[in-house]
Amino acid sequence: MxxxxxxxxxxxxxxxxxxxxxxxxxxxxxxxxxxxxxxxxxxxxxxxxxxxxxxxxxxxxxxxxxxxxxxxxxxxxxxxxxxxxxxxxxxxxxxxxxxxxxxxxxxxxxxxxxxxxxxxxxxxxxxxxPNLLNIPGEKSLTGRGVSYCGTCDGWFFKEKKVVVVGGGDSALEEGLFLTRFASSVTVIHRRDQLRAGKILQTRAADNPKMNFIWNSVVKEIQGEAAVTGVVLENVLTGEQSVFPTDGVFVFIGxxxxxxxxxxxxxxxxxxxxxxxxxxxxxxxxxxxxxxxxxxxxxxxxxxxxxxxxxxxxxxxxxxxxx
Ligand SMILES: Cc1cc2nc3c(=O)[nH]c(=O)nc-3n(C[C@H](O)[C@H](O)[C@H](O)COP(=O)(O)OP(=O)(O)OC[C@H]3O[C@@H](n4cnc5c(N)ncnc54)[C@H](O)[C@@H]3O)c2cc1C
The missing domain is CATH 3.50.50.60 (FAD/NAD(P)-binding domain)
Structure with missing residues (x-):
């Protein structure tokens, strides 16, 4: 050359x-x-x-x-x-x-x-x-508990609580992978049904570490040096609540x-x-x-x-x- x-x-x-x-x-x-x-x-x-x-x-x-x-x-x-x-x-x-x-x-x-x-x-x-949530706390806590790749960062969450945002194949695939490390994986989805394929849905439902919060969106990620929680809003009632977590994995397209x-x-x-x-x-x-x-x-x-x-x-x- x-x-x-x-x-x-x-x-x-x-x-x-x-x-x-x-x-x-x-x-x-x-x-x-x-x-x-x-x-x-x-x-x-x-x-x-x-x-x-x-x-x-x-x-x-x-x-x-x-x-x-x-x-x-x-x-x-x-x-x-x-x-x-x-x-x-x-x-x-x-x-x-x-x-x-x-x-x-x-x-x-x-x-x-x-x-x-x-x-x-x-x-x-x-x-x-990957699409970003574009909410307060997301940018400043990326690499400090906010991640877009379970495979890359899952290891850092041994025996910790994490949330997964999204409801498609990637969200469930990565969520299931995270159950190898995390003590619990909670999927937060804006609807009351997942978009993911049936096989993945069945695997997720059968996994004792996987939980679901339906009809909810993340409004804010909380924490200073590391993630401590997320502010959730129920899209049906508008009610807000804080959900404590150590990690936020985002899979929203x-x-x-x-x-x-x-x-x-x-x-x-x-x-x-x-x-x-x-x-x-x-x-x-x-x-x-x-x-x-x-x-x-x-x-x-x-x-x-x-x-x-x-x-x-x-x-x-x-x-x-x-
Ligand atoms: C977490 C996750 C799990 C998945 N699991 C599966 C699965 O099980 N099965 C399946 O079939 N699919 C799966 N997919 C989807 C699959 O990975 C994608 O469909 C596929 O990788 C798309 O390939 P691509 O080559 O079109 O683009 P990409 O894989 O997005 O590759 C894009 C390439 O372009 C490069 N690039 C970007 N910007 C520039 C630039 N400015 N200059 C030069 N290069 C640039 C990047 O570095 C990269 O090399 C998964 C995706 C994710 C995120």
Whole structure:
């Protein structure tokens, strides 16, 4: 890779003169599958990984519904396997995040905090990030009892009381995982029914450490150096109460990481990129795969499949536009 070293002295991004065939943005299941397929097409893809190699999948303890692993597979282990497989065929990784893009001219320009790349095609697979509650106490107590990842932080809550906010698959999966450590896990849900799948609901109901508080929202997280409790509001009666807890795990959905692509490719009002069944966005040569454009399925296998499709289509695009 050729670097423009003069820029090192001026704090300007290092501008690479080489024009890449394909740059994959993101290293979750979609990006790593795209990298594998692009690598096997001998495109030597460059993957800009962002902060998380393996993506959201690497945040969960065990994935039981990815085909080929009848006994389940660790989330981070699956991410490493994806990465190694793509690397074996020539994928390259840069541990950097995209900050801006210019899709108005060809070759396209991708900027990160410290570098600038040129490329003939792009696969956007920057996934999604957890939604925040946006309530008092949340920011100041993040890392001091507030967490968005049970698998990462559960160990710190041995024999402690924790609450899980949310009612979907992630909330129950992570809640069940937390019962390994915590003395009790209380799920706080704004409705009187869960959205999670039936198998998870049954497991949660059967687990003696799991409890539920229905029709309630968290209005505030209390504590100075560490979380001590949450203020709950019953959505039916408006009544408020303090529920003592040592930890708050938040699983209330995700927002696509697409801010830097706004006005560069078409997207819906929630920021999901529009892509057709060939993973083509509104701009020729720019493809999207995974949770950046999928607000419906949100599964590893689906994102991985879309990543593969995007890479196959990018390969065709390059052949047709050589
Ligand atoms: C707790 C939890 C448990 C789950 N359990 C399961 C399960 O059991 N089974 C299942 O099928 N699915 C599960 N999922 C969902 C699954 O993990 C996601 O559907 C899948 O990871 C989405 O893949 P993706 O590649 O589209 O995006 P992501 O996994 O979100 O990956 C996004 C990638 O983009 C990168 N990125 C972000 N911003 C930038 C940037 N600016 N520049 C460069 N890179 C960037 C990130 O670093 C990351 O590498 C779970 C999710 C969570 C959170």
């Amino acid at each position: 050729e670097l423009n070293l003069t820029n090192l002295q001026t704090n300007q991004p290092q501008s690479h003169t080489k024009i890449e065939d394909v740059i994959v943005l993101g290293a979750g299941p979609a990006g790593l599958s795209a990298a594998l397929y692009a690598a096997r097409a001998e495109l030597s893809p460059l993957v800009l990984t962002g902060m998380s190699l393996g993506g959201q999948a690497s945040l969960t303890h065990s994935i039981e519904n990815y085909p080929g692993f009848p006994d389940g597979v660790g989330g981070s282990e699956l991410g490493e396997l994806f990465q190694k497989q793509a690397e074996r065929f020539g994928a390259r990784y840069e541990y950097d995040s995209v900050t801006d893009v210019d899709f108005s001219k060809h070759p396209f320009i991708i900027k990160t905090y410290s570098q600038e790349f040129k490329t003939r095609s792009v696969i956007i697979s920057t996934g999604a990030s 995700h927002t696509p990481n697409t801010e830097m692509f706004r006005n560069k490719v078409d997207m819906d009002e929630h920021g999901y990129i529009f892509a057709n069944s060939k993973m083509e966005t509104s701009r020729p040569g720019i493809f999207a795969a995974g949770e950046v454009m999928d607000s419906t399925f949100k599964q590893v296998v689906v994102s991985a499949g879309m990543g593969a499709a995007a890479a196959i289509q990018a390969t065709r695009f390059l052949e047709e536009n050589e």
